[in-house]
Amino acid sequence: MELDSIGVNNTTSHNVRYDPDFDPSSDDDDSPPFDPRNPRSAFSLFPLENLLYCEDCHQIRCPRCVLEEIVSYYCPSCLFEVPSSTVKTEGNRCTRNCFQCPICFASISVVSNSDQVTAPTGPYSLTCSYCHWSSKEIGLEFDKPANLTAQFAKQLKAAAAENPKPKYAEFSTYEENFARLKSHYTSQGIGAAGSGTGGLGVGRGATDDYGTSPGTLSRLMGLYTGGGHVGKRNVSGLSARGVGRDANGKKTELTEMEDVEIVGDEKDIIDRLIQVEFDETTTQAQNLCQSRQPKFKSQLRPIATLLRTKRSKRCRACRHILVKPEPKVQSTRFRIKLVAMNYIPAINISRLDPTTSYHSLPPLSTHQFLLTVTNPLFDPISVSLSTPQKTPGKYPSIVTILCPEFEVGANTDAWDEVLKEDSSGEKKSRRGRGDRDRSDGTVWDSGRNWSTVVIEERDEEDEKVVQVPIFVRIEYEAEVGMDSGDVGDVPGGDGRKEKKEHAYWCVLYLGKIGRMHANYKYLLPRRGVIHA
Amino acid sequence: MPAKQAKGEYIETDTGNKVSRKSIIVGSQNIILGGKTIIQAECTVRGDLRRTIPSSSSSSSNSANVAIAIGRYCFLSRSSILRPPCKILKGQFSYYPMKIGDHVFVGEGSVVEAAAVGNRVTIGKNCVIGKFSIIKDCVRIEDGTVIAPNTVIPTFSLVRGRPGLVVEELAETAPEKLDLKQLYRMI
Amino acid sequence: MPPRTRPSASTEPVSKSPVDLHPACVIDGTAQLTGTYLIRVGANTIIHPKARLNSSNGPITIGESCIISERCMLQAADTNGLVVGDAVSIECNAVVEGREVKEGTDVEVGNCKLCPMTEVAEQEVVPDYTVMYGYSERRIDASGSEGARRKFLDKHIEALKALIVSNPAKFKA
Numbered sequence: 001m002e003l004d005s006i007g008v009n010n011t012t013s014h015n016v017r018y019d020p021d022f023d024p025s026s027d028d029d030d031s032p033p034f035d036p037r038n039p040r041s042a043f044s045l046f047p048l049e050n051l052l053y054c055e056d057c058h059q060i061r062c063p064r065c066v067l068e069e070i071v072s073y074y075c076p077s078c079l080f081e082v083p084s085s086t087v088k089t090e091g092n093r094c095t096r097n098c099f100q101c102p103i104c105f106a107s108i109s110v111v112s113n114s115d116q117v118t119a120p121t122g123p124y125s126l127t128c129s130y131c132h133w134s135s136k137e138i139g140l141e142f143d144k145p146a147n148l149t150a151q152f153a154k155q156l157k158a159a160a161a162e163n164p165k166p167k168y169a170e171f172s173t174y175e176e177n178f179a180r181l182k183s184h185y186t187s188q189g190i191g192a193a194g195s196g197t198g199g200l201g202v203g204r205g206a207t208d209d210y211g212t213s214p215g216t217l218s219r220l221m222g223l224y225t226g227g228g229h230v231g232k233r234n235v236s237g238l239s240a241r242g243v244g245r246d247a248n249g250k251k252t253e254l255t256e257m258e259d260v261e262i263v264g265d266e267k268d269i270i271d272r273l274i275q276v277e278f279d280e281t282t283t284q285a286q287n288l289c290q291s292r293q294p295k296f297k298s299q300l301r302p303i304a305t306l307l308r309t310k311r312s313k314r315c316r317a318c319r320h321i322l323v324k325p326e327p328k329v330q331s332t333r334f335r336i337k338l339v340a341m342n343y344i345p346a347i348n349i350s351r352l353d354p355t356t357s358y359h360s361l362p363p364l365s366t367h368q369f370l371l372t373v374t375n376p377l378f379d380p381i382s383v384s385l386s387t388p389q390k391t392p393g394k395y396p397s398i399v400t401i402l403c404p405e406f407e408v409g410a411n412t413d414a415w416d417e418v419l420k421e422d423s424s425g426e427k428k429s430r431r432g433r434g435d436r437d438r439s440d441g442t443v444w445d446s447g448r449n450w451s452t453v454v455i456e457e458r459d460e461e462d463e464k465v466v467q468v469p470i471f472v473r474i475e476y477e478a479e480v481g482m483d484s485g486d487v488g489d490v491p492g493g494d495g496r497k498e499k500k501e502h503a504y505w506c507v508l509y510l511g512k513i514g515r516m517h518a519n520y521k522y523l524l525p526r527r528g529v530i531h532a
Numbered sequence: 533m534p535a536k537q538a539k540g541e542y543i544e545t546d547t548g549n550k551v552s553r554k555s556i557i558v559g560s561q562n563i564i565l566g567g568k569t570i571i572q573a574e575c576t577v578r579g580d581l582r583r584t585i586p587s588s589s590s591s592s593s594n595s596a597n598v599a600i601a602i603g604r605y606c607f608l609s610r611s612s613i614l615r616p617p618c619k620i621l622k623g624q625f626s627y628y629p630m631k632i633g634d635h636v637f638v639g640e641g642s643v644v645e646a647a648a649v650g651n652r653v654t655i656g657k658n659c660v661i662g663k664f665s666i667i668k669d670c671v672r673i674e675d676g677t678v679i680a681p682n683t684v685i686p687t688f689s690l691v692r693g694r695p696g697l698v699v700e701e702l703a704e705t706a707p708e709k710l711d712l713k714q715l716y717r718m719i
Numbered sequence: 720m721p722p723r724t725r726p727s728a729s730t731e732p733v734s735k736s737p738v739d740l741h742p743a744c745v746i747d748g749t750a751q752l753t754g755t756y757l758i759r760v761g762a763n764t765i766i767h768p769k770a771r772l773n774s775s776n777g778p779i780t781i782g783e784s785c786i787i788s789e790r791c792m793l794q795a796a797d798t799n800g801l802v803v804g805d806a807v808s809i810e811c812n813a814v815v816e817g818r819e820v821k822e823g824t825d826v827e828v829g830n831c832k833l834c835p836m837t838e839v840a841e842q843e844v845v846p847d848y849t850v851m852y853g854y855s856e857r858r859i860d861a862s863g864s865e866g867a868r869r870k871f872l873d874k875h876i877e878a879l880k881a882l883i884v885s886n887p888a889k890f891k892a
Contacts, residue, residue, distance in 0.1 A: 049705040076686045076698065079668075104852055106680035106695035111867075127862055130662070130680035130695045131852040132832055134862030279858065308686060308698075323704050332652075332669045332687050332707055339705050556749070556789075558768055576769060576789050584878050613790060613811050618875060625874035627882075643811045643835070660835035678835045694836060694853045 033388040034505040036467040045507055048347075051340035052322045054315040060340050060504060061322060066313040072327040076308045077107050079329045093304035095149040101128035102286060102300035108133070110145045126302050135302055149304065269295055312336075345381065345408065345474060346374045349508055352454065360514025361466070366458045369510055371401070374450040375408040381476040382407050383451070391468055395459070399468050403441045403453040411449040459513050466510040473503040541573065542719070550719055555608075562599035566634065568716050569606040577608070578615040581627040599627065603634035603651070605712045612638045617645045617663035617681075628664075635712040639675065646679075650687075652710035659696075670706045736774045740887045741783075745879065748886035750787075754779075756795065761785070761805070765879045777801065784876055791815070806872055810835070830865050 035041060043064070052061040073082040075094035082090070101108045108128045113136065114121045123141040126148070127134045135141065142151045273281065273295070280297050287293050289303050313323040324336040351358065352368040361367050375381050384405045390396035445452040457466055477497040542550035547567030554573035557563065559580030571577065582599040599616050608614065616630045630644070633651035638644055642659040649655075649667045656675035661667065663681040671689045673679070679696040690700040703709075736754040740746060743762040750766045752758050754774030760766065761783035770787045772779055777795030781787065782805035791813040795801040801815065809815060830847045833839070837851040845851070848860045 049709055050703045052704075074686070076689075077684050079684065079686060103858065104680075104695055105697055107683050109682050111864075125862075127864065128680070129682055130678075130834060131858060132850045132860045132862045132864065133858075134864070136863065137861045325704075330668060330687060334704060337704050339703075341705050341708065556769055578789070580882055582882070584881060611790070611812075615789070615811070618878070620871055620874055625871070625878045627878070641812065658836070676836065694834070 033392065033471070034469040034507070035392040036469055036507040037393050041507075048341055048344065049339070051344070052313065052315075053338050053340045053343040054318060054320060054322060055338060056318045056320045057315060058500070058502075059317070060344060060502075061315055065316045066322060067316055067319070068311040068313055071310045071312050071325060072329065073307045073309050074329040075305055077305045081327075081329050082307055087307065091304075092307050094307060095304070097146065097148045098305035099126055099148070099302035100289075100305055101131060101133050102290065102303055103133045103297070104128060104131040105285075105289070105303070106130040107305070108135075108302060110142065110148060112145070113141065138298060138300065140302070152302070272296065342376050344502060344504075345376065345383065345472075347470075347472070347506060347508070348372045348374070349455075349510060351511075356511075357514075358511035361459075361511045363459065363513050366456055367510070369455050369457065370444060370452050371455045371508070372450055372452040373406075373408050376411050376449075377476060377478070378410055378412065379476045379478050380407060380410045381474045384473045385453075386471045386473075387468060391466065393464070393467075395464055397457050397459040397466050397468070399458075400456045401453060401470075402456065403443055406443045406451050406453060408451045409446070409449050455508075455510075457510055465512050468508045468510060470506050470508060471503070472506055473501065475499065475501045542570070548716075559599060562597055564598055564601040566602060566604040566606070568604050569602055569608070570716060570719050571608045572610045572612075574611045575608045576613045576615075578613070581616050581618070583626050583628060585624045585626045598629055600630045600632070602632045603636065605634055605716050606632060606636045606638075607712055607715055608638045609640040609642070609657075611641045613643045614638070615643070615645055617647055619664065633669070635710060637710075637712055637715070645681075652707055652712075654710055670702060670710060672702060672706070672710065735890065736772075738890045740890065742887075744887070745883050745885040746887055746890065747883050748889045750890075752890050754795075756798075756800070763876055763880075765876055765883060767883065779803075782807065784872060785809070786872070786876065786879070788813070806869060808872060808875075830860070832860065 036045065044062070046062050050063060052066060053059070054061050070084070073084060073087050073092075074080060075082065075096065075098055077094060077098035078096050080094070080096060082094075097110060099108050100106065106128055108126045110124050111127045112121060113123050113125050122143050122145075124143070124145045125135045125141050140152070140155065142148060144151070276296065281295055282290075282297055282300065286297075286300060287295070290300060292299070294300060310325045310327060310329075311323075312321060312325065314321050321336055322338045323334060325331070326333045326335060348371075350370045350372070352370055356362070356367065371385075373383050382405070385401050386404060387399050387401060389400075390398055443451050444454050455468070457468065459466065476499075478500050479497060541552050541554070543553060544550050545565070545567075547565070549565045549567060549569045549571070551557070551565075551571045552573040552575065555571045556574070556576040557571070558576070558578050559582065562579035562582045563577055577600060579599045582597060600614055602614075614630065614632070616627045618625065618627045620626075628647060630646060630648070632644075632646075632649045633653065635652045636649050637654040639655055639657035639659060641657055642655050642661070644655065644661045645663045645665075646661045647664045647666055649661075650669035650671070652669055653667050653671045653673070655661065655673045656677065658676050659673055660678045661673070662679050662683060665679050665681060665683040665685070667673075667679075667685045668687045668689075670687050671685050671691065673685075673696065674690070674692040676694075677691055677696040678694040679685070679691065683696070685691055685696075685698065688702040688706055689698040690702055691697065692699045736752050737757050738752055739757060739759040741760055741762040741764070744760045744764045744766070746760065746766040747768040747770075749768040751769070751771045752774075753772070754776075756774040756776075756778040758772050758774050758778070759780045761781055763783055764781055764785040764787070766772075766787045767789040769789045771790070771792045772787075773792070773794040775794070777798045778800040779793055779795050780800060781793075781803045784806045785803060786808040787793065788809060788811045790811055791809050792815070793801060793803070793809070794814075794816045796816050803809070803815070831845055831849045832851070833845075834850070834852040837853075837855045839845055839851070839855075845857075848865075850858050850860045852858070
């Protein structure tokens with residue numbers, strides 16, 4: 001029972017839509033209601049807990065209307081905080097002993113390959129304790145169980161040096177490679193070509209001059225960031241097209257980022273594909289996580305763990321800081337945290353009849369829900385809810401809020417709630433009363449800082465999710481000077497009250513209408529029966 | 533220590549723990565409950581799988597025997613299993629203690645063999661939390677996730693999949709959202 | 720204050736099955752061995768509390784040095800019975816029915832490893848050295864770690880022998 005209600009809270013979580021262009025002062029009643037089915041709505045609906053609030057703009061801020069700044073970098077596996085100065089050079093990856101399995105992406109650890117259990121000795125290998133992949137499978141073993149990245153790099157270099165193909169000897173380090181590429185692209189004059197056509201590659205085919213194609217740029221960026229996978233796409237294709245223009249360019253294409261193994265031309269790959277079994281080829285996920293996009297499992301390398309960041313957030317409009325986390329990796333505290341949950345009332349939906357299932361509401365009937373508005377503010381608020389009579393969409397539902405305007409008490413003292421809890425028996429008794437006179441536009445139930453009203457939904461067609469757009473307007477009188485933004489305007493304005501208002505659309509997910517019986521047309525005359 | 537004679541399913545302890553009569557608590561002398569923790573029916577807690585080699589750190593003999601320490605406001609759903617992790621270290625096999633923080637929810641049928649679970653962690657239904665994994669504070673693990681052994685999950689993570697990987701960052705409000713005080717009051 | 724363990728007298732299996740327990744096996748008193756056919760348990764095998772073995776449809780034979788964990792369910796599908804070889808560890812919540820292994824939680828069978836929640840279909844034969852992981856994906860284990868795993872299992876069994884109080888008398892007819 002309890003578990004059920006937890007799950008339900010998730011599925012019917014109330015979503016607030018914030019519209020940056022919406023001006024509450026314009027009071028335009030003619031504007032069309034918010035349509036949750038509009039494809040664009042997906043980008044403007046967020047659960048309340050994901051929204052921030054700017055005290056200076058007095059506006060809700062969604063993840064799209066904030067600017068983020070990185071506070072600290074850390075490895076999500078060893079939780080080491082990486083100094084920002086070294087992040088770039090280390091390719092945004094952990095350079096300690098953190099690797100992910102190239103097969104299943106679980107984190108892998110170093111184990112001894114020796115049979116000596118009591119005193120483990122080398123060689124060591126990286127082994128996945130989940131899918132049992134071992135770096136031994138690709139011939140990668142380590143002498144020491146520490147400083148794996150350095151050992152790994154050394155082995156890669158050694159392999160590169162051993163390789164008889166001259167391409168490898170040519171660029172054995174990233175630095176040399178970078179210098180070579182830089183001179184190459186400078187000679188091609190990326191900037192000049194770009195400005196000459198008024199944009200990158202505009203007016204020319206991507207293959208016409210690959211020096212200006214976005215692909216080249218992203219490859220260059222790949223070099224800076226170490227994000228390898230953009231680098232090697234369509235190697236053979238590109239080089240084939242580039243051959244005619246610049247023999248040197250072709251060489252560069254093929255050898256950039258290629259320290260160990262060359263991805264052969266397509267014919268080699270096809271020949272090998274014929275020989276090996278399907279199981280030996282990589283999946284798309286495995287392929288994309290590797291810098292060279294190998295086709296075969298034998299070419300997979302352990303993946304150095306990508307770093308994660310802690311970020312602060314600013315209001316995009318006024319640049320004031322909204323969220324500032326503690327830089328310490330393991331801390332969950334915030335120095336500044338202006339979340340909408342503390343400014344905007346929470347709206348929750350629960351069913352009036354506890355026997356109905358949210359996942360299959362009986363079709364063609366009237367459903368009643370309880371809509372609870374909880375006030376997080378220290379001042380009482382007056383709430384007015386309005387909803388289009390019919391929900392938008394092909395098969396509209398008729399929605400009625402039985403009490404659209406009501407008051408919600410202030411979020412005063414936590415002790416009040418404790419006292420209220422003892423009298424929960426009383427709360428239940430009030431339900432009966434509410435049932436009787438729920439048509440006369442009164443609040444169904446209320447508590448210290450919450451009020452509940454009944455919302456009725458009557459659907460006309462079956463099988464769909466009922467999404468009800470509701471326009472919420474809250475008004476309250478707050479003491480001036482409570483918000484930091486007002487301090488400058490009002491010197492010593494104690495005791496003075498100021499009227500404040502918030503207005504926004506939100507969408508309630510009431511549930512899913514159950515499937516109608518296959519012969520529902522025949523049942524239609526008996527609709528009254530289904531009703532009951 | 534006489535528990536308040538509960539009429540229903542749960543035995544309530546002095547510190548407000550509510551333990552189902554149908555739960556399977558083995559080796560209760562090695563289990564610490566922080567208080568206000570709920571253990572539902574069929575939930576198995578293996579306190580008998582204690583450390584068999586002496587702790588290297590010279591802690592007091594009392595704490596050395598603890599196999600499972602659970603914080604406050606935790607909720608262990610039906611059929612969940614908590615068992616301490618085991619490994620061979622320097623040739624010696626032993627179980628190692630498991631520490632669970634405050635406000636930790638363990639969903640139905642989930643198996644937890646983690647070394648440490650932080651505060652405000654919600655583990656969904658039918659999850660398996662592998663041996664010696666470390667779950668930091670404010671983490672939500674979705675239903676059916678299998679976290680590989682020795683995995684570390686950092687703070688503010690949403691974890692999904694087999695093996696479980698961090699798929700999303702939780703919002704700043706996660707500490708409030710993952711609070712289980714309300715849940716305790718409902719039981 | 721830790722709560723007291725409730726004696727599980729109320730959950731005593733209704734129909735006890737005939738058993739053949741090796742004197743060197745360790746079986747917890749709260750394991751449930753039910754059914755009509757014989758349940759045979761080999762030497763050095765550990766049966767955790769609340770492990771369920773049901774021989775209603777056929778005999779169950781468990782080899783040597785196995786670990787049968789808590790809340791797992793072993794059931795023979797038909798009269799051919801269910802045979803669990805030597806050095807098998809069946810982890811928590813696993814369900815093993817005849818040749819069918821489903822919703823396994825770390826069922827480790829011989830040289831294979833079935834990760835948690837993977838499923839083996841009916842009639843399917845999983846070859847040696849198979850690892851099933853993720854959403855029942857398979858791969859061949861080439862890590863060569865079976866020696867180390869066997870050593871780990873032996874040490875594990877040794878430790879469990881000290882930790883779990885064996886109560887074979889409870890299952891004697």
